[in-house]
Each structure stands twice: as C-alpha cells, then as structure tokens.
Amino acid sequence: MAVQEAKRANRLKSGKLVNKLVNEYWEDLINAKKTGKKVIYTTGLPIGPFMAAQDLAWIHGEGYGARVAARHEEKEPQTFAENRGFNRELCSYARTQMGCAMFAEFGVPDDLMPGPIATEIPAPDAIVTCYPGCSTGPQWDWAIERVFGKKIPWFNVVIPYHMGRNGSTYMKGEEFEENVKYVERQFEDLIKFLEVISGKPYNWDKFQELMGVTKKVGQLRMEAMELCKAKPAPASFFDWSIQIAPVNYLTAWPGTIEAMEAVKAEVQERLDNGVSAVPTEKYRIFWEGIMNWNKLGWMADKFASYDATVVAGRYTHMAFWHEPDSIDPEHPLRGIAINHLECQLNLGYPITEERMMTLSKEYSIDGIVFHGARTCRSFSRSHFLLAENLNKKMGIQSTSFEGDMVDDSFYKEELVNTRIEALIESLEAQKSR
Amino acid sequence: MYQNLSADEILNNLTQIAADPYERAKEWKMETGSKIIGCYIMHFPEELLHAAGILPIVLQVKEEPITSGHAYYPAYFCGPTRSVVDQAAKGELDFLDAFVGGDYCIQAVGGSEVVGNLLPKVNNMFFRLPVGNQPWTHGDIVQGLKELKRDTERFTGREISAESIRESIRIYNKNRSLIKELYELRTSKPGILSSGEMMSIIKSSMVMPKEEHNAILESLLPKLAEQKDSKRQDAVRVFLSGSFCGAPKNEILSLVEESGAVVVGDDLFHGFRYISDNIGEDDREPLEAIAAHYIDKNTNVPCPTRCDPKTDWPQYLVDSMRKHKADQLVIVMAQFCEPHMFFYPDIKDAMQAAGIPHLLLEISHELDSIETIKTRLEAFVEMAV
Numbered sequence: 001m002a003v004q005e006a007k008r009a010n011r012l013k014s015g016k017l018v019n020k021l022v023n024e025y026w027e028d029l030i031n032a033k034k035t036g037k038k039v040i041y042t043t044g045l046p047i048g049p050f051m052a053a054q055d056l057a058w059i060h061g062e063g064y065g066a067r068v069a070a071r072h073e074e075k076e077p078q079t080f081a082e083n084r085g086f087n088r089e090l091c092s093y094a095r096t097q098m099g100c101a102m103f104a105e106f107g108v109p110d111d112l113m114p115g116p117i118a119t120e121i122p123a124p125d126a127i128v129t130c131y132p133g134c135s136t137g138p139q140w141d142w143a144i145e146r147v148f149g150k151k152i153p154w155f156n157v158v159i160p161y162h163m164g165r166n167g168s169t170y171m172k173g174e175e176f177e178e179n180v181k182y183v184e185r186q187f188e189d190l191i192k193f194l195e196v197i198s199g200k201p202y203n204w205d206k207f208q209e210l211m212g213v214t215k216k217v218g219q220l221r222m223e224a225m226e227l228c229k230a231k232p233a234p235a236s237f238f239d240w241s242i243q244i245a246p247v248n249y250l251t252a253w254p255g256t257i258e259a260m261e262a263v264k265a266e267v268q269e270r271l272d273n274g275v276s277a278v279p280t281e282k283y284r285i286f287w288e289g290i291m292n293w294n295k296l297g298w299m300a301d302k303f304a305s306y307d308a309t310v311v312a313g314r315y316t317h318m319a320f321w322h323e324p325d326s327i328d329p330e331h332p333l334r335g336i337a338i339n340h341l342e343c344q345l346n347l348g349y350p351i352t353e354e355r356m357m358t359l360s361k362e363y364s365i366d367g368i369v370f371h372g373a374r375t376c377r378s379f380s381r382s383h384f385l386l387a388e389n390l391n392k393k394m395g396i397q398s399t400s401f402e403g404d405m406v407d408d409s410f411y412k413e414e415l416v417n418t419r420i421e422a423l424i425e426s427l428e429a430q431k432s433r
Numbered sequence: 434m435y436q437n438l439s440a441d442e443i444l445n446n447l448t449q450i451a452a453d454p455y456e457r458a459k460e461w462k463m464e465t466g467s468k469i470i471g472c473y474i475m476h477f478p479e480e481l482l483h484a485a486g487i488l489p490i491v492l493q494v495k496e497e498p499i500t501s502g503h504a505y506y507p508a509y510f511c512g513p514t515r516s517v518v519d520q521a522a523k524g525e526l527d528f529l530d531a532f533v534g535g536d537y538c539i540q541a542v543g544g545s546e547v548v549g550n551l552l553p554k555v556n557n558m559f560f561r562l563p564v565g566n567q568p569w570t571h572g573d574i575v576q577g578l579k580e581l582k583r584d585t586e587r588f589t590g591r592e593i594s595a596e597s598i599r600e601s602i603r604i605y606n607k608n609r610s611l612i613k614e615l616y617e618l619r620t621s622k623p624g625i626l627s628s629g630e631m632m633s634i635i636k637s638s639m640v641m642p643k644e645e646h647n648a649i650l651e652s653l654l655p656k657l658a659e660q661k662d663s664k665r666q667d668a669v670r671v672f673l674s675g676s677f678c679g680a681p682k683n684e685i686l687s688l689v690e691e692s693g694a695v696v697v698g699d700d701l702f703h704g705f706r707y708i709s710d711n712i713g714e715d716d717r718e719p720l721e722a723i724a725a726h727y728i729d730k731n732t733n734v735p736c737p738t739r740c741d742p743k744t745d746w747p748q749y750l751v752d753s754m755r756k757h758k759a760d761q762l763v764i765v766m767a768q769f770c771e772p773h774m775f776f777y778p779d780i781k782d783a784m785q786a787a788g789i790p791h792l793l794l795e796i797s798h799e800l801d802s803i804e805t806i807k808t809r810l811e812a813f814v815e816m817a818v
Binding site for chain 1: 504505506507509510536537538539540542543544546547549550559561563564565567569573576580737738740742745768769771772774775776777778779781795
C-alpha cells in the first residue's frame with residue numbers, strides 16, 4: 001500500500017525574503033493614489049517594468065486573485081461577481097479580481113463581509129493587457145473596463161499564438177522572427193500610451209536598468225531550478241510556485257536580485273548537505289497545469305506523505321523569464337517579446353509536447369499529475385493529448401483531477417486523494433518490476 | 434431544378450442539407466475532384482479560401498451525444514468545440530483535405546490542436562485575427578490574411594490572384610444579400626419562415642457551394658414573397674441572441690415558437706451575424722477590403738470575442754429590439770462560453786435599464802433539461818401576452 005504516515009514538505013526558508021517583498025509591494029500599491037501615483041491594471045505576462053520605469057503603480061489581476069485566495073478571502077468577491085451575473089464557470093482569477101474591483105467601484109453590499117485584502121484594491125487609471133495563448137485575458141480586461149463605466153483607457157498587447165507551423169520552432173524560422181517584430185512594435189506603442197497616461201517622456205534609462213534586474217533574477221531562478229535535477233531534489237515545484245512573485249508581478253522590484261540569490265544559495269546549500277524537499281524521495285513527479293493557490297501547502301504535504309517530490313511543472317519551468325539570456329538590457333524589447341511568445345500557454349501543441357518531453361528527461365520524471373483547472377481552459381486544453389502521447393512516447397504514467405486556481409469549490413478532496421494514491425501505486429509497481 | 438419546386442419543397446431540401454451538413458460537400462468533392470477545407474466556427478475569410486478553387490465549409494456542431502471525443506477534450510469545454518473534436522475522433526471529418534483554426538477563443542485554439550492531432554494527414558492551417566480596433570489593427574488583420582493566403586497557396590500549389598478573390602467576394606456578397614432579403618421579408622411577414630427554417634437556410638449556406646446556394650435562394654425568394662403571413666398579428670415578438678458558434682438546437686427554436694412567440698430578429702452566428710455585412714467591392718486590394726470588413730461588421734453586429742471597446746453589444750441589442758419592435762429578448766448561451774459569460778451582466782443591466790424583459794437559457798450540449806427549458810420559456814412568453 002502506497003499510503004505513508006503524514007509527512008511535511010521541507011519548504012525553502014528563504015521564501016520569507018520573497019514574502020517581505022510581496023508585502024512591501026502591496027503596501028506601496030494600496031497607498032499609490034495617496035502618493036500621487038497612477039494605477040495601471042494588468043493581466044497576463046509580467047510587464048511591471050514598463051510601468052515601474054515611468055513611476056506608475058500596477059496591479060496584476062491574477063496576482064491579486066492569488067493573494068486574496070492565499071489569505072482565504074476569495075469567497076466574498078467571487079459571490080459578489082456571481083450575484084451580478086458572472087457565471088461561476090468563468091476564470092476564477094477574473095471573478096475574484098472583478099469582485100474586488102466592484103467593491104471599489106460600487107461599494108460593499110450590506111450582505112457581504114469581505115476581508116481587508118479583498119477591499120483594498122484601488123480603482124484603475126488605465127488598463128494594459130498582455131496575454132499569451134488565452135482569449136480570456138483581454139475579454140476579462142474588457143469586462144473590467146465596463147465595470148468602471150467604459151471610461152478607462154485600455155491598451156491591449158496582442159501576443160500571437162505560436163503554433164509552430166512552416167518549420168518555425170524554437171527561436172528560429174521566418175514566422176517566429178516576424179512575430180517577435182510584431183510584438184516589439186506593439187511594445188513601442190505601449191510606451192507611447194504610458195507616456196500619455198503619465199504625462200511625461202518615457203524613462204528609457206530606468207527601463208533598461210529594470211530589464212537588467214529582470215535578466216539577472218530570471219537567470220538566478222533558472223539556475224536554482226536546474227539544481228533540482230539532482231536526486232533527491234533540494235526544492236520542489238511548490239517552492240517555485242511560492243517564489244513566483246519576483247518573476248511575475250514583482251519583476252524588477254527592489255530587492256528581487258538579493259531574494260533570488262538567497263533562494264539559490266539555500267538550494268545549493270541543501271544540495272551540498274544532502275537535504276531534500278521531501279524527507280524520503282522515492283518518486284519524481286511533473287505537475288502539469290496551473291497552480292491551485294489555496295491548496296498549495298496541502299498539496300505539498302500530501303505528495304511528501306507519499307515520498308513523492310513534484311520536481312518540475314509547465315507553470316514554473318516554461319514561463320516567467322525562462323529565457324533570460326535573450327534579454328539585452330540595452331535593447332530590451334526583443335528579449336521581452338521572445339520570453340512572452342515562448343511562454344507556456346502560448347505554444348502550439350507539438351511544441352508543448354516536445355518541451356515537456358525534454359523537461360521530463362532532464363528532471364528524471366516518473367509520473368505526471370494533470371491538474372485540470374476547471375476555469376483555466378487555456379492550461380487544460382491539451383491535457384488529454386499530453387497524457388496519451390507522453391505515455392506512448394516515454395512510458396510516463398499519469399493521473400488527473402479537476403481543481404482550480406482560486407475556487408476550491410471545484411475540488412472533490414476524496415477524488416484527489418484516490419487519484420494521487422493510484423498514481424503512486426502504479427509507480428511503485430513499475431519500480432518493483 | 435429548384436425553379437420547379439415549391440417554397441416548402443425548397444425549404445425541406447435546405448433543411449435536409451443542414452441536418453446532415455457534410456453530405457453535400459462530399460458529393461461536390463466526388464463531382465469535381467477538388468479539395469475541401471473545414472473552417473473552425475466563427476471568423477474565417479471563406480472568400481479567400483474559395484478563391485483558391487477549394488470549397489470552404491464551416492464545421493458544424495452535431496446534436497448527437499459526445500462519445501469518442503471525451504478521450505481528447507475535457508467535459509468542461511463548450512459543446513461546439515467538443516462536438517468538432519468528437520467528430521474528428523469518430524472519423525467523420527476524414528473527408529477534409531485541410532482545416533483552419535483561429536485564435537478568437539482559447540477553446541477553439543485547443544480544439545483545433547486536438548483535431549490537428551487526430552487528423553495528421555489533413556493540412557492544418559491557422560488564421561491569426563488580431564483583436565481590438567486600434568489605428569494599426571486593420572494592417573495587422575491584412576498581415577494575418579497574407580499568412581493564410583501564403584499557407585493556402587502552399588497547400589494547393591497555385592497562386593491566388595487578386596481577381597479571383599474579388600470574384601469570390603462578389604459570390605459571397607450575393608449570398609449575404611439574398612439572405613438579407615429573406616430577413617427583410619420576414620420582418621414584414623414573420624410567419625413565412627420559422628426560426629428553424631431561417632437557421633437551416635444559413636447553416637446550409639455554410640456547408641455547400643455558395644454559387645449553388647445562391648441559385649436556390651433566387652428560386653426561393655419570389656415564392657416566399659407571394660406567401661401570406663400565417664402568424665397571428667398579436668403573437669409575442671421575440672429577438673434571439675447568442676449562440677456564437679453552434680447553431681441553437683432545433684428543439685429550442687421550436688419551443689420558442691410553440692410557446693406562442695414569433696422570432697422577429699436575431700444576432701445568432703447561424704443567423705444575422707453570419708450575413709450582416711458585405712465586403713467592399715471597390716478598387717481596394719481585396720485583402721484590405723476583407724480586413725476592413727472584419728472591423729466594420731463588428732461595429733454593426735458586435736462580437737464579444739473581438740475586444741473592441743468602441744463597440745457596445747448591450748446597446749446594440751437594445752437598439753435591435755426597438756428596431757424590430759420586439760417585446761422580449763431570449764438569450765441562448767452555450768454552456769462554458771466565456772466570451773458570452775463575460776458579457777451577460779452588462780446585457781442584463783442594459784435590458785433592465787431599458788425595461789426590456791429577457792430570459793437567459795444556458796444550454797449544455799447534452800441538453801439534459803429540455804422540460805425545464807420548456808417551462809421557463811412558456812412562463813416567460815406568457816408574461817408578455
């Protein structure tokens with residue numbers, strides 16, 4: 001029987017540094033209007049440096065939704081959104097942030113008592129969308145624009161879906177180059193838009209400096225994650241999910257280099273001393289799907305109980321400045337475009353499969369967990385194909401369960417337990433053959 | 434041959450073509466030896482593909498339950514995309530020589546990825562249609578059209594001339610104009626065409642050669658014009674909205690009419706949305722004209738996937754209700770349709786502000802609650818009697 005006694009995941013301690021930065025960021029944001037800063041709502045890719053260079057505050061919609069959920073305050077904004085008519089099958093990040101935005105615009109209804117985080121979002125002065133491989137993002141931002149009475153300026157950077165046709169694969173091919181130029185041109189227009197919003201010429205020196213920081217943080221994170229190819233792995237996918245802010249909405253925030261250096265140093269130290277993320281690693285798992293923010297600790301401990309380390313995932317390992325070497329801080333737009341075009345959600349199926357196979361080899365993966373986030377159809381769209389083809393081509397077994405990013409009503413806990421247990425049992429059987 | 438048939442016989446023929454939507458295309462392939470390209474549902478430049486000498490058809494939702502497709506696409510995706518995946522899994526799309534997907538909806542993107550995997554021998558193309566309405570959007574759409582033209586030329590092995598695109602535009606414009614005439618006729622005599630018949634006319638247009646469809650409509654129009662309106666003048670006038678990808682199920686349309694209502698207008702994809710605007714036939718480069726068409730038609734009948742804040746779909750619906758002197762709005766929303774779900778609260782607010790009663794029907798592909806839908810529709814229509 002695969003069930004072990006309850007064990008706890010050995011999480012990275014340096015995550016506390018990231019928490020400090022996260023708290024600073026939100027404190028700054030909540031007070032942005034008081035300090036005369038304009039507030040930009042963003043969704044999708046980490047484009048904070050575009051705004052930071054111009055001394056504008058920015059709110060990342062998904063980041064806000066995840067923060068609200070991590071504090072277990074998501075129910076009231078989600079209820080408010082549903083009461084207005086937003087169907088609960090809509091993206092739960094969107095429902096959560098829209099609920100919070102509606103608290104800001106319409107006030108808190110008498111029958112709801114939302115928590116403090118859910119009600120502290122400032123109203124936007126502009127909206128910037130930069131969404132890869134997902135039609136939901138721009139539609140969500142358009143809904144936000146309507147919540148605020150159709151009077152908020154909105155700029156939408158269109159990231160073309162990277163299907164990978166005509167021989168265009170990774171960083172080569174005529175079509176990919178055309179798309180890089182297309183995205184670069186839109187960034188140039190975004191900068192003009194931000195000049196208008198901020199009322200001053202764009203601060204290119206600051207932007208270049210911030211992209212230098214971005215490159216460094218991206219490199220440190222990728223290097224730290226690569227250390228986890230070792231067996232046993234010194235850190236897990238759940239650690240990288242917890243540490244996502246410095247390469248997501250906190251991109252280029254002061255202190256991110258130091259925080260990520262500390263993370264990498266701790267991973268290296270663990271490696272040197274034989275300390276692992278899971279006390280007794282027997283199985284190595286790939287997490288396929290978006291993270292479930294209100295289940296993060298629960299999941300980390302659950303896998304630890306089965307002596308399984310979730311060592312890598314498409315969410316963490318195939319996005320968030322995962323191609324830092326392509327960034328030239330002196331001419332940053334091209335590198336940003338490449339990272340965003342190559343982000344995990346934006347890749348056509350054949351490229352996704354090829355890269356997951358590569359990661360599975362590099363991280364010595366035994367099995368895959370497909371987290372079918374019910375309201376993130378962009379992420380779960382290729383799960384069934386991936387399960388079939390990775391089994392066929394590499395013999396990797398998998399399991400799947402439905403869940404969600406920030407709406408835990410989609411979980412059936414016993415089903416999740418049974419599915420994970422079944423995977424572990426089949427891996428055990430495979431290892432003993 | 435259609436000249437000798439009555440209006441009812443012609444309508445029956447079109448209904449049969451619509452009910453078995455790929456049969457006419459397969460016959461055409463046998464007759465001509467030419468190729469067929471399946472377009473994923475919604476925004477595709479059929480004119481450009483037609484100009485290549487191939488037959489573009491719009492892939493259709495089938496009403497049969499999804500079975501084989503369950504293995505390839507999760508149950509919490511919309512019925513239209515799951516149905517197309519199911520058809521591919523069952524081998525029902527093997528007659529296609531090519532298919533083209535698009536980026537207007539992530540569920541369609543995923544669906545076309547799965548279909549590409551299930552039909553490895555079928556040429557797999559993609560149409561990039563940038564959203565929004567910025568000064569540069571028109572140029573970006575032209576670029577997407579050029580990419581599709583390039584890929585189509587590689588597929589067929591021959592160049593598509595500007596003149597052939599213009600000719601295709603003329604043929605497709607004629608089809609849209611003829612169907613618009615039907616709409617005008619129905620406005621004055623709502624009883625001459627049921628909503629199911631109107632849907633079959635448009636659905637059949639999507640899956641057969643437009644030249645042939647034009648000839649049929651030219652026979653049908655004068656015959657229908659001679660008919661008397663069979664509907665009572667005091668019937669409740671309903672406007673139908675929604676169903677962007679799949680045609681609403683016949684059962685639903687019948688229920689609306691059996692409840693005592695008459696459908697006087699719609700913005701369905703298998704309805705007015707599909708034929709609302711013609712493409713300019715002026716001296717512009719044809720791809721420029723097609724790109725302009727995408728922006729213009731979205732201004733006239735706003736689409737929630739196009740993300741154009743200059744448009745106002747809720748206000749469009751209020752205006753359409755008034756224009757058609759409609760009493761009530763029935764919204765048909767495919768379950769899991771994100772673009773529609775994002776808009777519903779704004780439509781609800783606009784209807785309440787305008788004092789227009791509306792009914793939202795969220796329809797699952799499996800249609801597991803037909804009795805509930807019937808009761809709700811009857812109660813709703815009764816309110817206006």
